[in-house]
Amino acid sequence: xxxxxxxxxxxxxFLSYLFVEKGLSQNTxxxxxxxxxxxxxxxxxxxxxxxxxTEADTNKYISFLFESKxxxxxxxxxxxxLKAFYLFLLKKNKINISPIAEIVSPKQEKYLPTSMSEDxxxxxxxxxxLSKEIERRDKAMIEMLYATGMRISELVNLKLVDIDMKRxxxxxxxxxxxxxxIPFGESALESLNNYLxxxxxSASKEVFLSNRGSKLTRVSFWKRIKVYxxxxxxxxxxxxxxxxxxxxxxxxxxxxxLRSVQLLLGHSDLSTTQIYTHIAKQRLGEVLKKHHPRG
Numbered sequence: 001x002x003x004x005x006x007x008x009x010x011x012x013x014f015l016s017y018l019f020v021e022k023g024l025s026q027n028t029x030x031x032x033x034x035x036x037x038x039x040x041x042x043x044x045x046x047x048x049x050x051x052x053x054t055e056a057d058t059n060k061y062i063s064f065l066f067e068s069k070x071x072x073x074x075x076x077x078x079x080x081x082l083k084a085f086y087l088f089l090l091k092k093n094k095i096n097i098s099p100i101a102e103i104v105s106p107k108q109e110k111y112l113p114t115s116m117s118e119d120x121x122x123x124x125x126x127x128x129x130l131s132k133e134i135e136r137r138d139k140a141m142i143e144m145l146y147a148t149g150m151r152i153s154e155l156v157n158l159k160l161v162d163i164d165m166k167r168x169x170x171x172x173x174x175x176x177x178x179x180x181x182i183p184f185g186e187s188a189l190e191s192l193n194n195y196l197x198x199x200x201x202s203a204s205k206e207v208f209l210s211n212r213g214s215k216l217t218r219v220s221f222w223k224r225i226k227v228y229x230x231x232x233x234x235x236x237x238x239x240x241x242x243x244x245x246x247x248x249x250x251x252x253x254x255x256x257x258l259r260s261v262q263l264l265l266g267h268s269d270l271s272t273t274q275i276y277t278h279i280a281k282q283r284l285g286e287v288l289k290k291h292h293p294r295g
Contacts, residue, residue, distance in 0.1 A: 005040035014088045023177045027153065035081035051089075053099045058082075062103070079103060115245045118293050120234060121146055125187075127228040133198050134211065138224050140188075140195035141208055142243070147188035148172070149247035149265050152218045152240045159205045165189065174266040182264055250293055 005011065015033055018024045024032075042064065043050050048057050065075045079100070086098040116124070125142055128135035145155055154172050162171040169183050199209050206215045222240050229238060248261050 005037050005044065008040065010089060010092075010094060011036055011040065011085075013092070014085055017088060018084075025153070025175055025177075028175065031077075032081050032084070035078045036085050039078070039082060051095060055099050055102065058099050058103055115249045116238065116242055118250055121243070121246055121250075121293075123232050124225075124228055124234065127232050130194065134224075136191075136195045136198060137208060138221075138228070140191040141221060142225070142228075143188040143191040144170075144184065145243040146247055147184040148182040149244050149261075150182070151244060151266075152221060156206070156208060156216050156218055156221060158207045160207055161205070163192070163207065165192070172266065178266065180263065180266050254293065 011033075014036070015029055018029045018032060019026070039061065040050060042061055043053070043057075046057075046060075062075065062079070065078060070078075083098070083100045083103075086095065086100045089095045090098050125139070125146065128139035128142070130136050130139060141155060144150065144158075145152070148170060150158075150170075150172055151174070154174060157173065158170065164170070167183075168185070168189055169181050172180050172182055174180060196207075199207075199213075202209055202213050204213060204215065208216045208221075210216045210220060218240065225238075225240070229235075244265070248265060251261050251264075
């Protein structure tokens with residue numbers, strides 16, 4: 001076995017396959033990489049060759065994961081990563097049978113995303129001081145997140161050419177390099193118009209820039225969100241995805257149909273969107289502009 005699991009040729013080929021052929025995002029590929037590297041390191045420590053892995057070895061590894069106090073959701077993700085890796089090895093004729101194929105994932109506790117009430121969102125949106133340039137940018141970013149349900153990674157990668165200000169539509173490149181068009185309302189448009197003159201002199205293609213004029217990172221933006229949460233004395237349990245959850249939940253609360261919300265969020269599977277029906281309080285009905293609280 002190689003001294004460094006990072007140098008394993010099969011792992012490198014698998015990661016390349018995920019990125020190039022499957023079109024997965026860099027963040028998703030890195031998640032696969034972390035899961036498989038930790039698995040290979042464990043095998044290395046126990047002098048087990050992953051090509052000759054047995055089902056008994058696999059069960060020992062899963063037991064180790066639970067002994068490490070990981071949540072069942074994390075164990076499931078790791079098992080899923082390994083299944084994909086061994087399926088790849090099978091397709092490449094590196095193995096004859098997958099030792100992971102018959103492994104049953106542990107039952108997972110039902111996860112309900114953390115959301116925010118409409119009043120809480122309003123409080124957050126009104127927090128930035130528009131006399132300050134950085135806060136005008138933050139206001140535009142928060143408005144766009146809530147207006148469109150974008151992921152933060154999609155927001156920071158948004159380019160000027162992706163925004164149609166006349167039609168109030170943005171083009172988003174989501175997971176798996178899939179494009180989708182999302183309309184946004186007047187509140188978001190107003191915030192964009194307030195911010196864009198501040199970055200007019202920049203040659204950068206991205207819409208939202210750091211103080212140094214470079215592309216803003218996800219981490220930097222989330223730190224800015226925390227500034228407003230602290231300022232407004234709001235709950236600490238809010239995550240970078242919370243505004244996306246609020247977008248979906250508030251639309252469903254106001255009657256938007258599940259299929260429309262699925263398309264707006266960029267979910268490939270409707271069952272992923274259905275989780276929001278558990279926290280939506282009213283029946284489903286019609287779509288974005290008619291129902292969005294800030295449309």
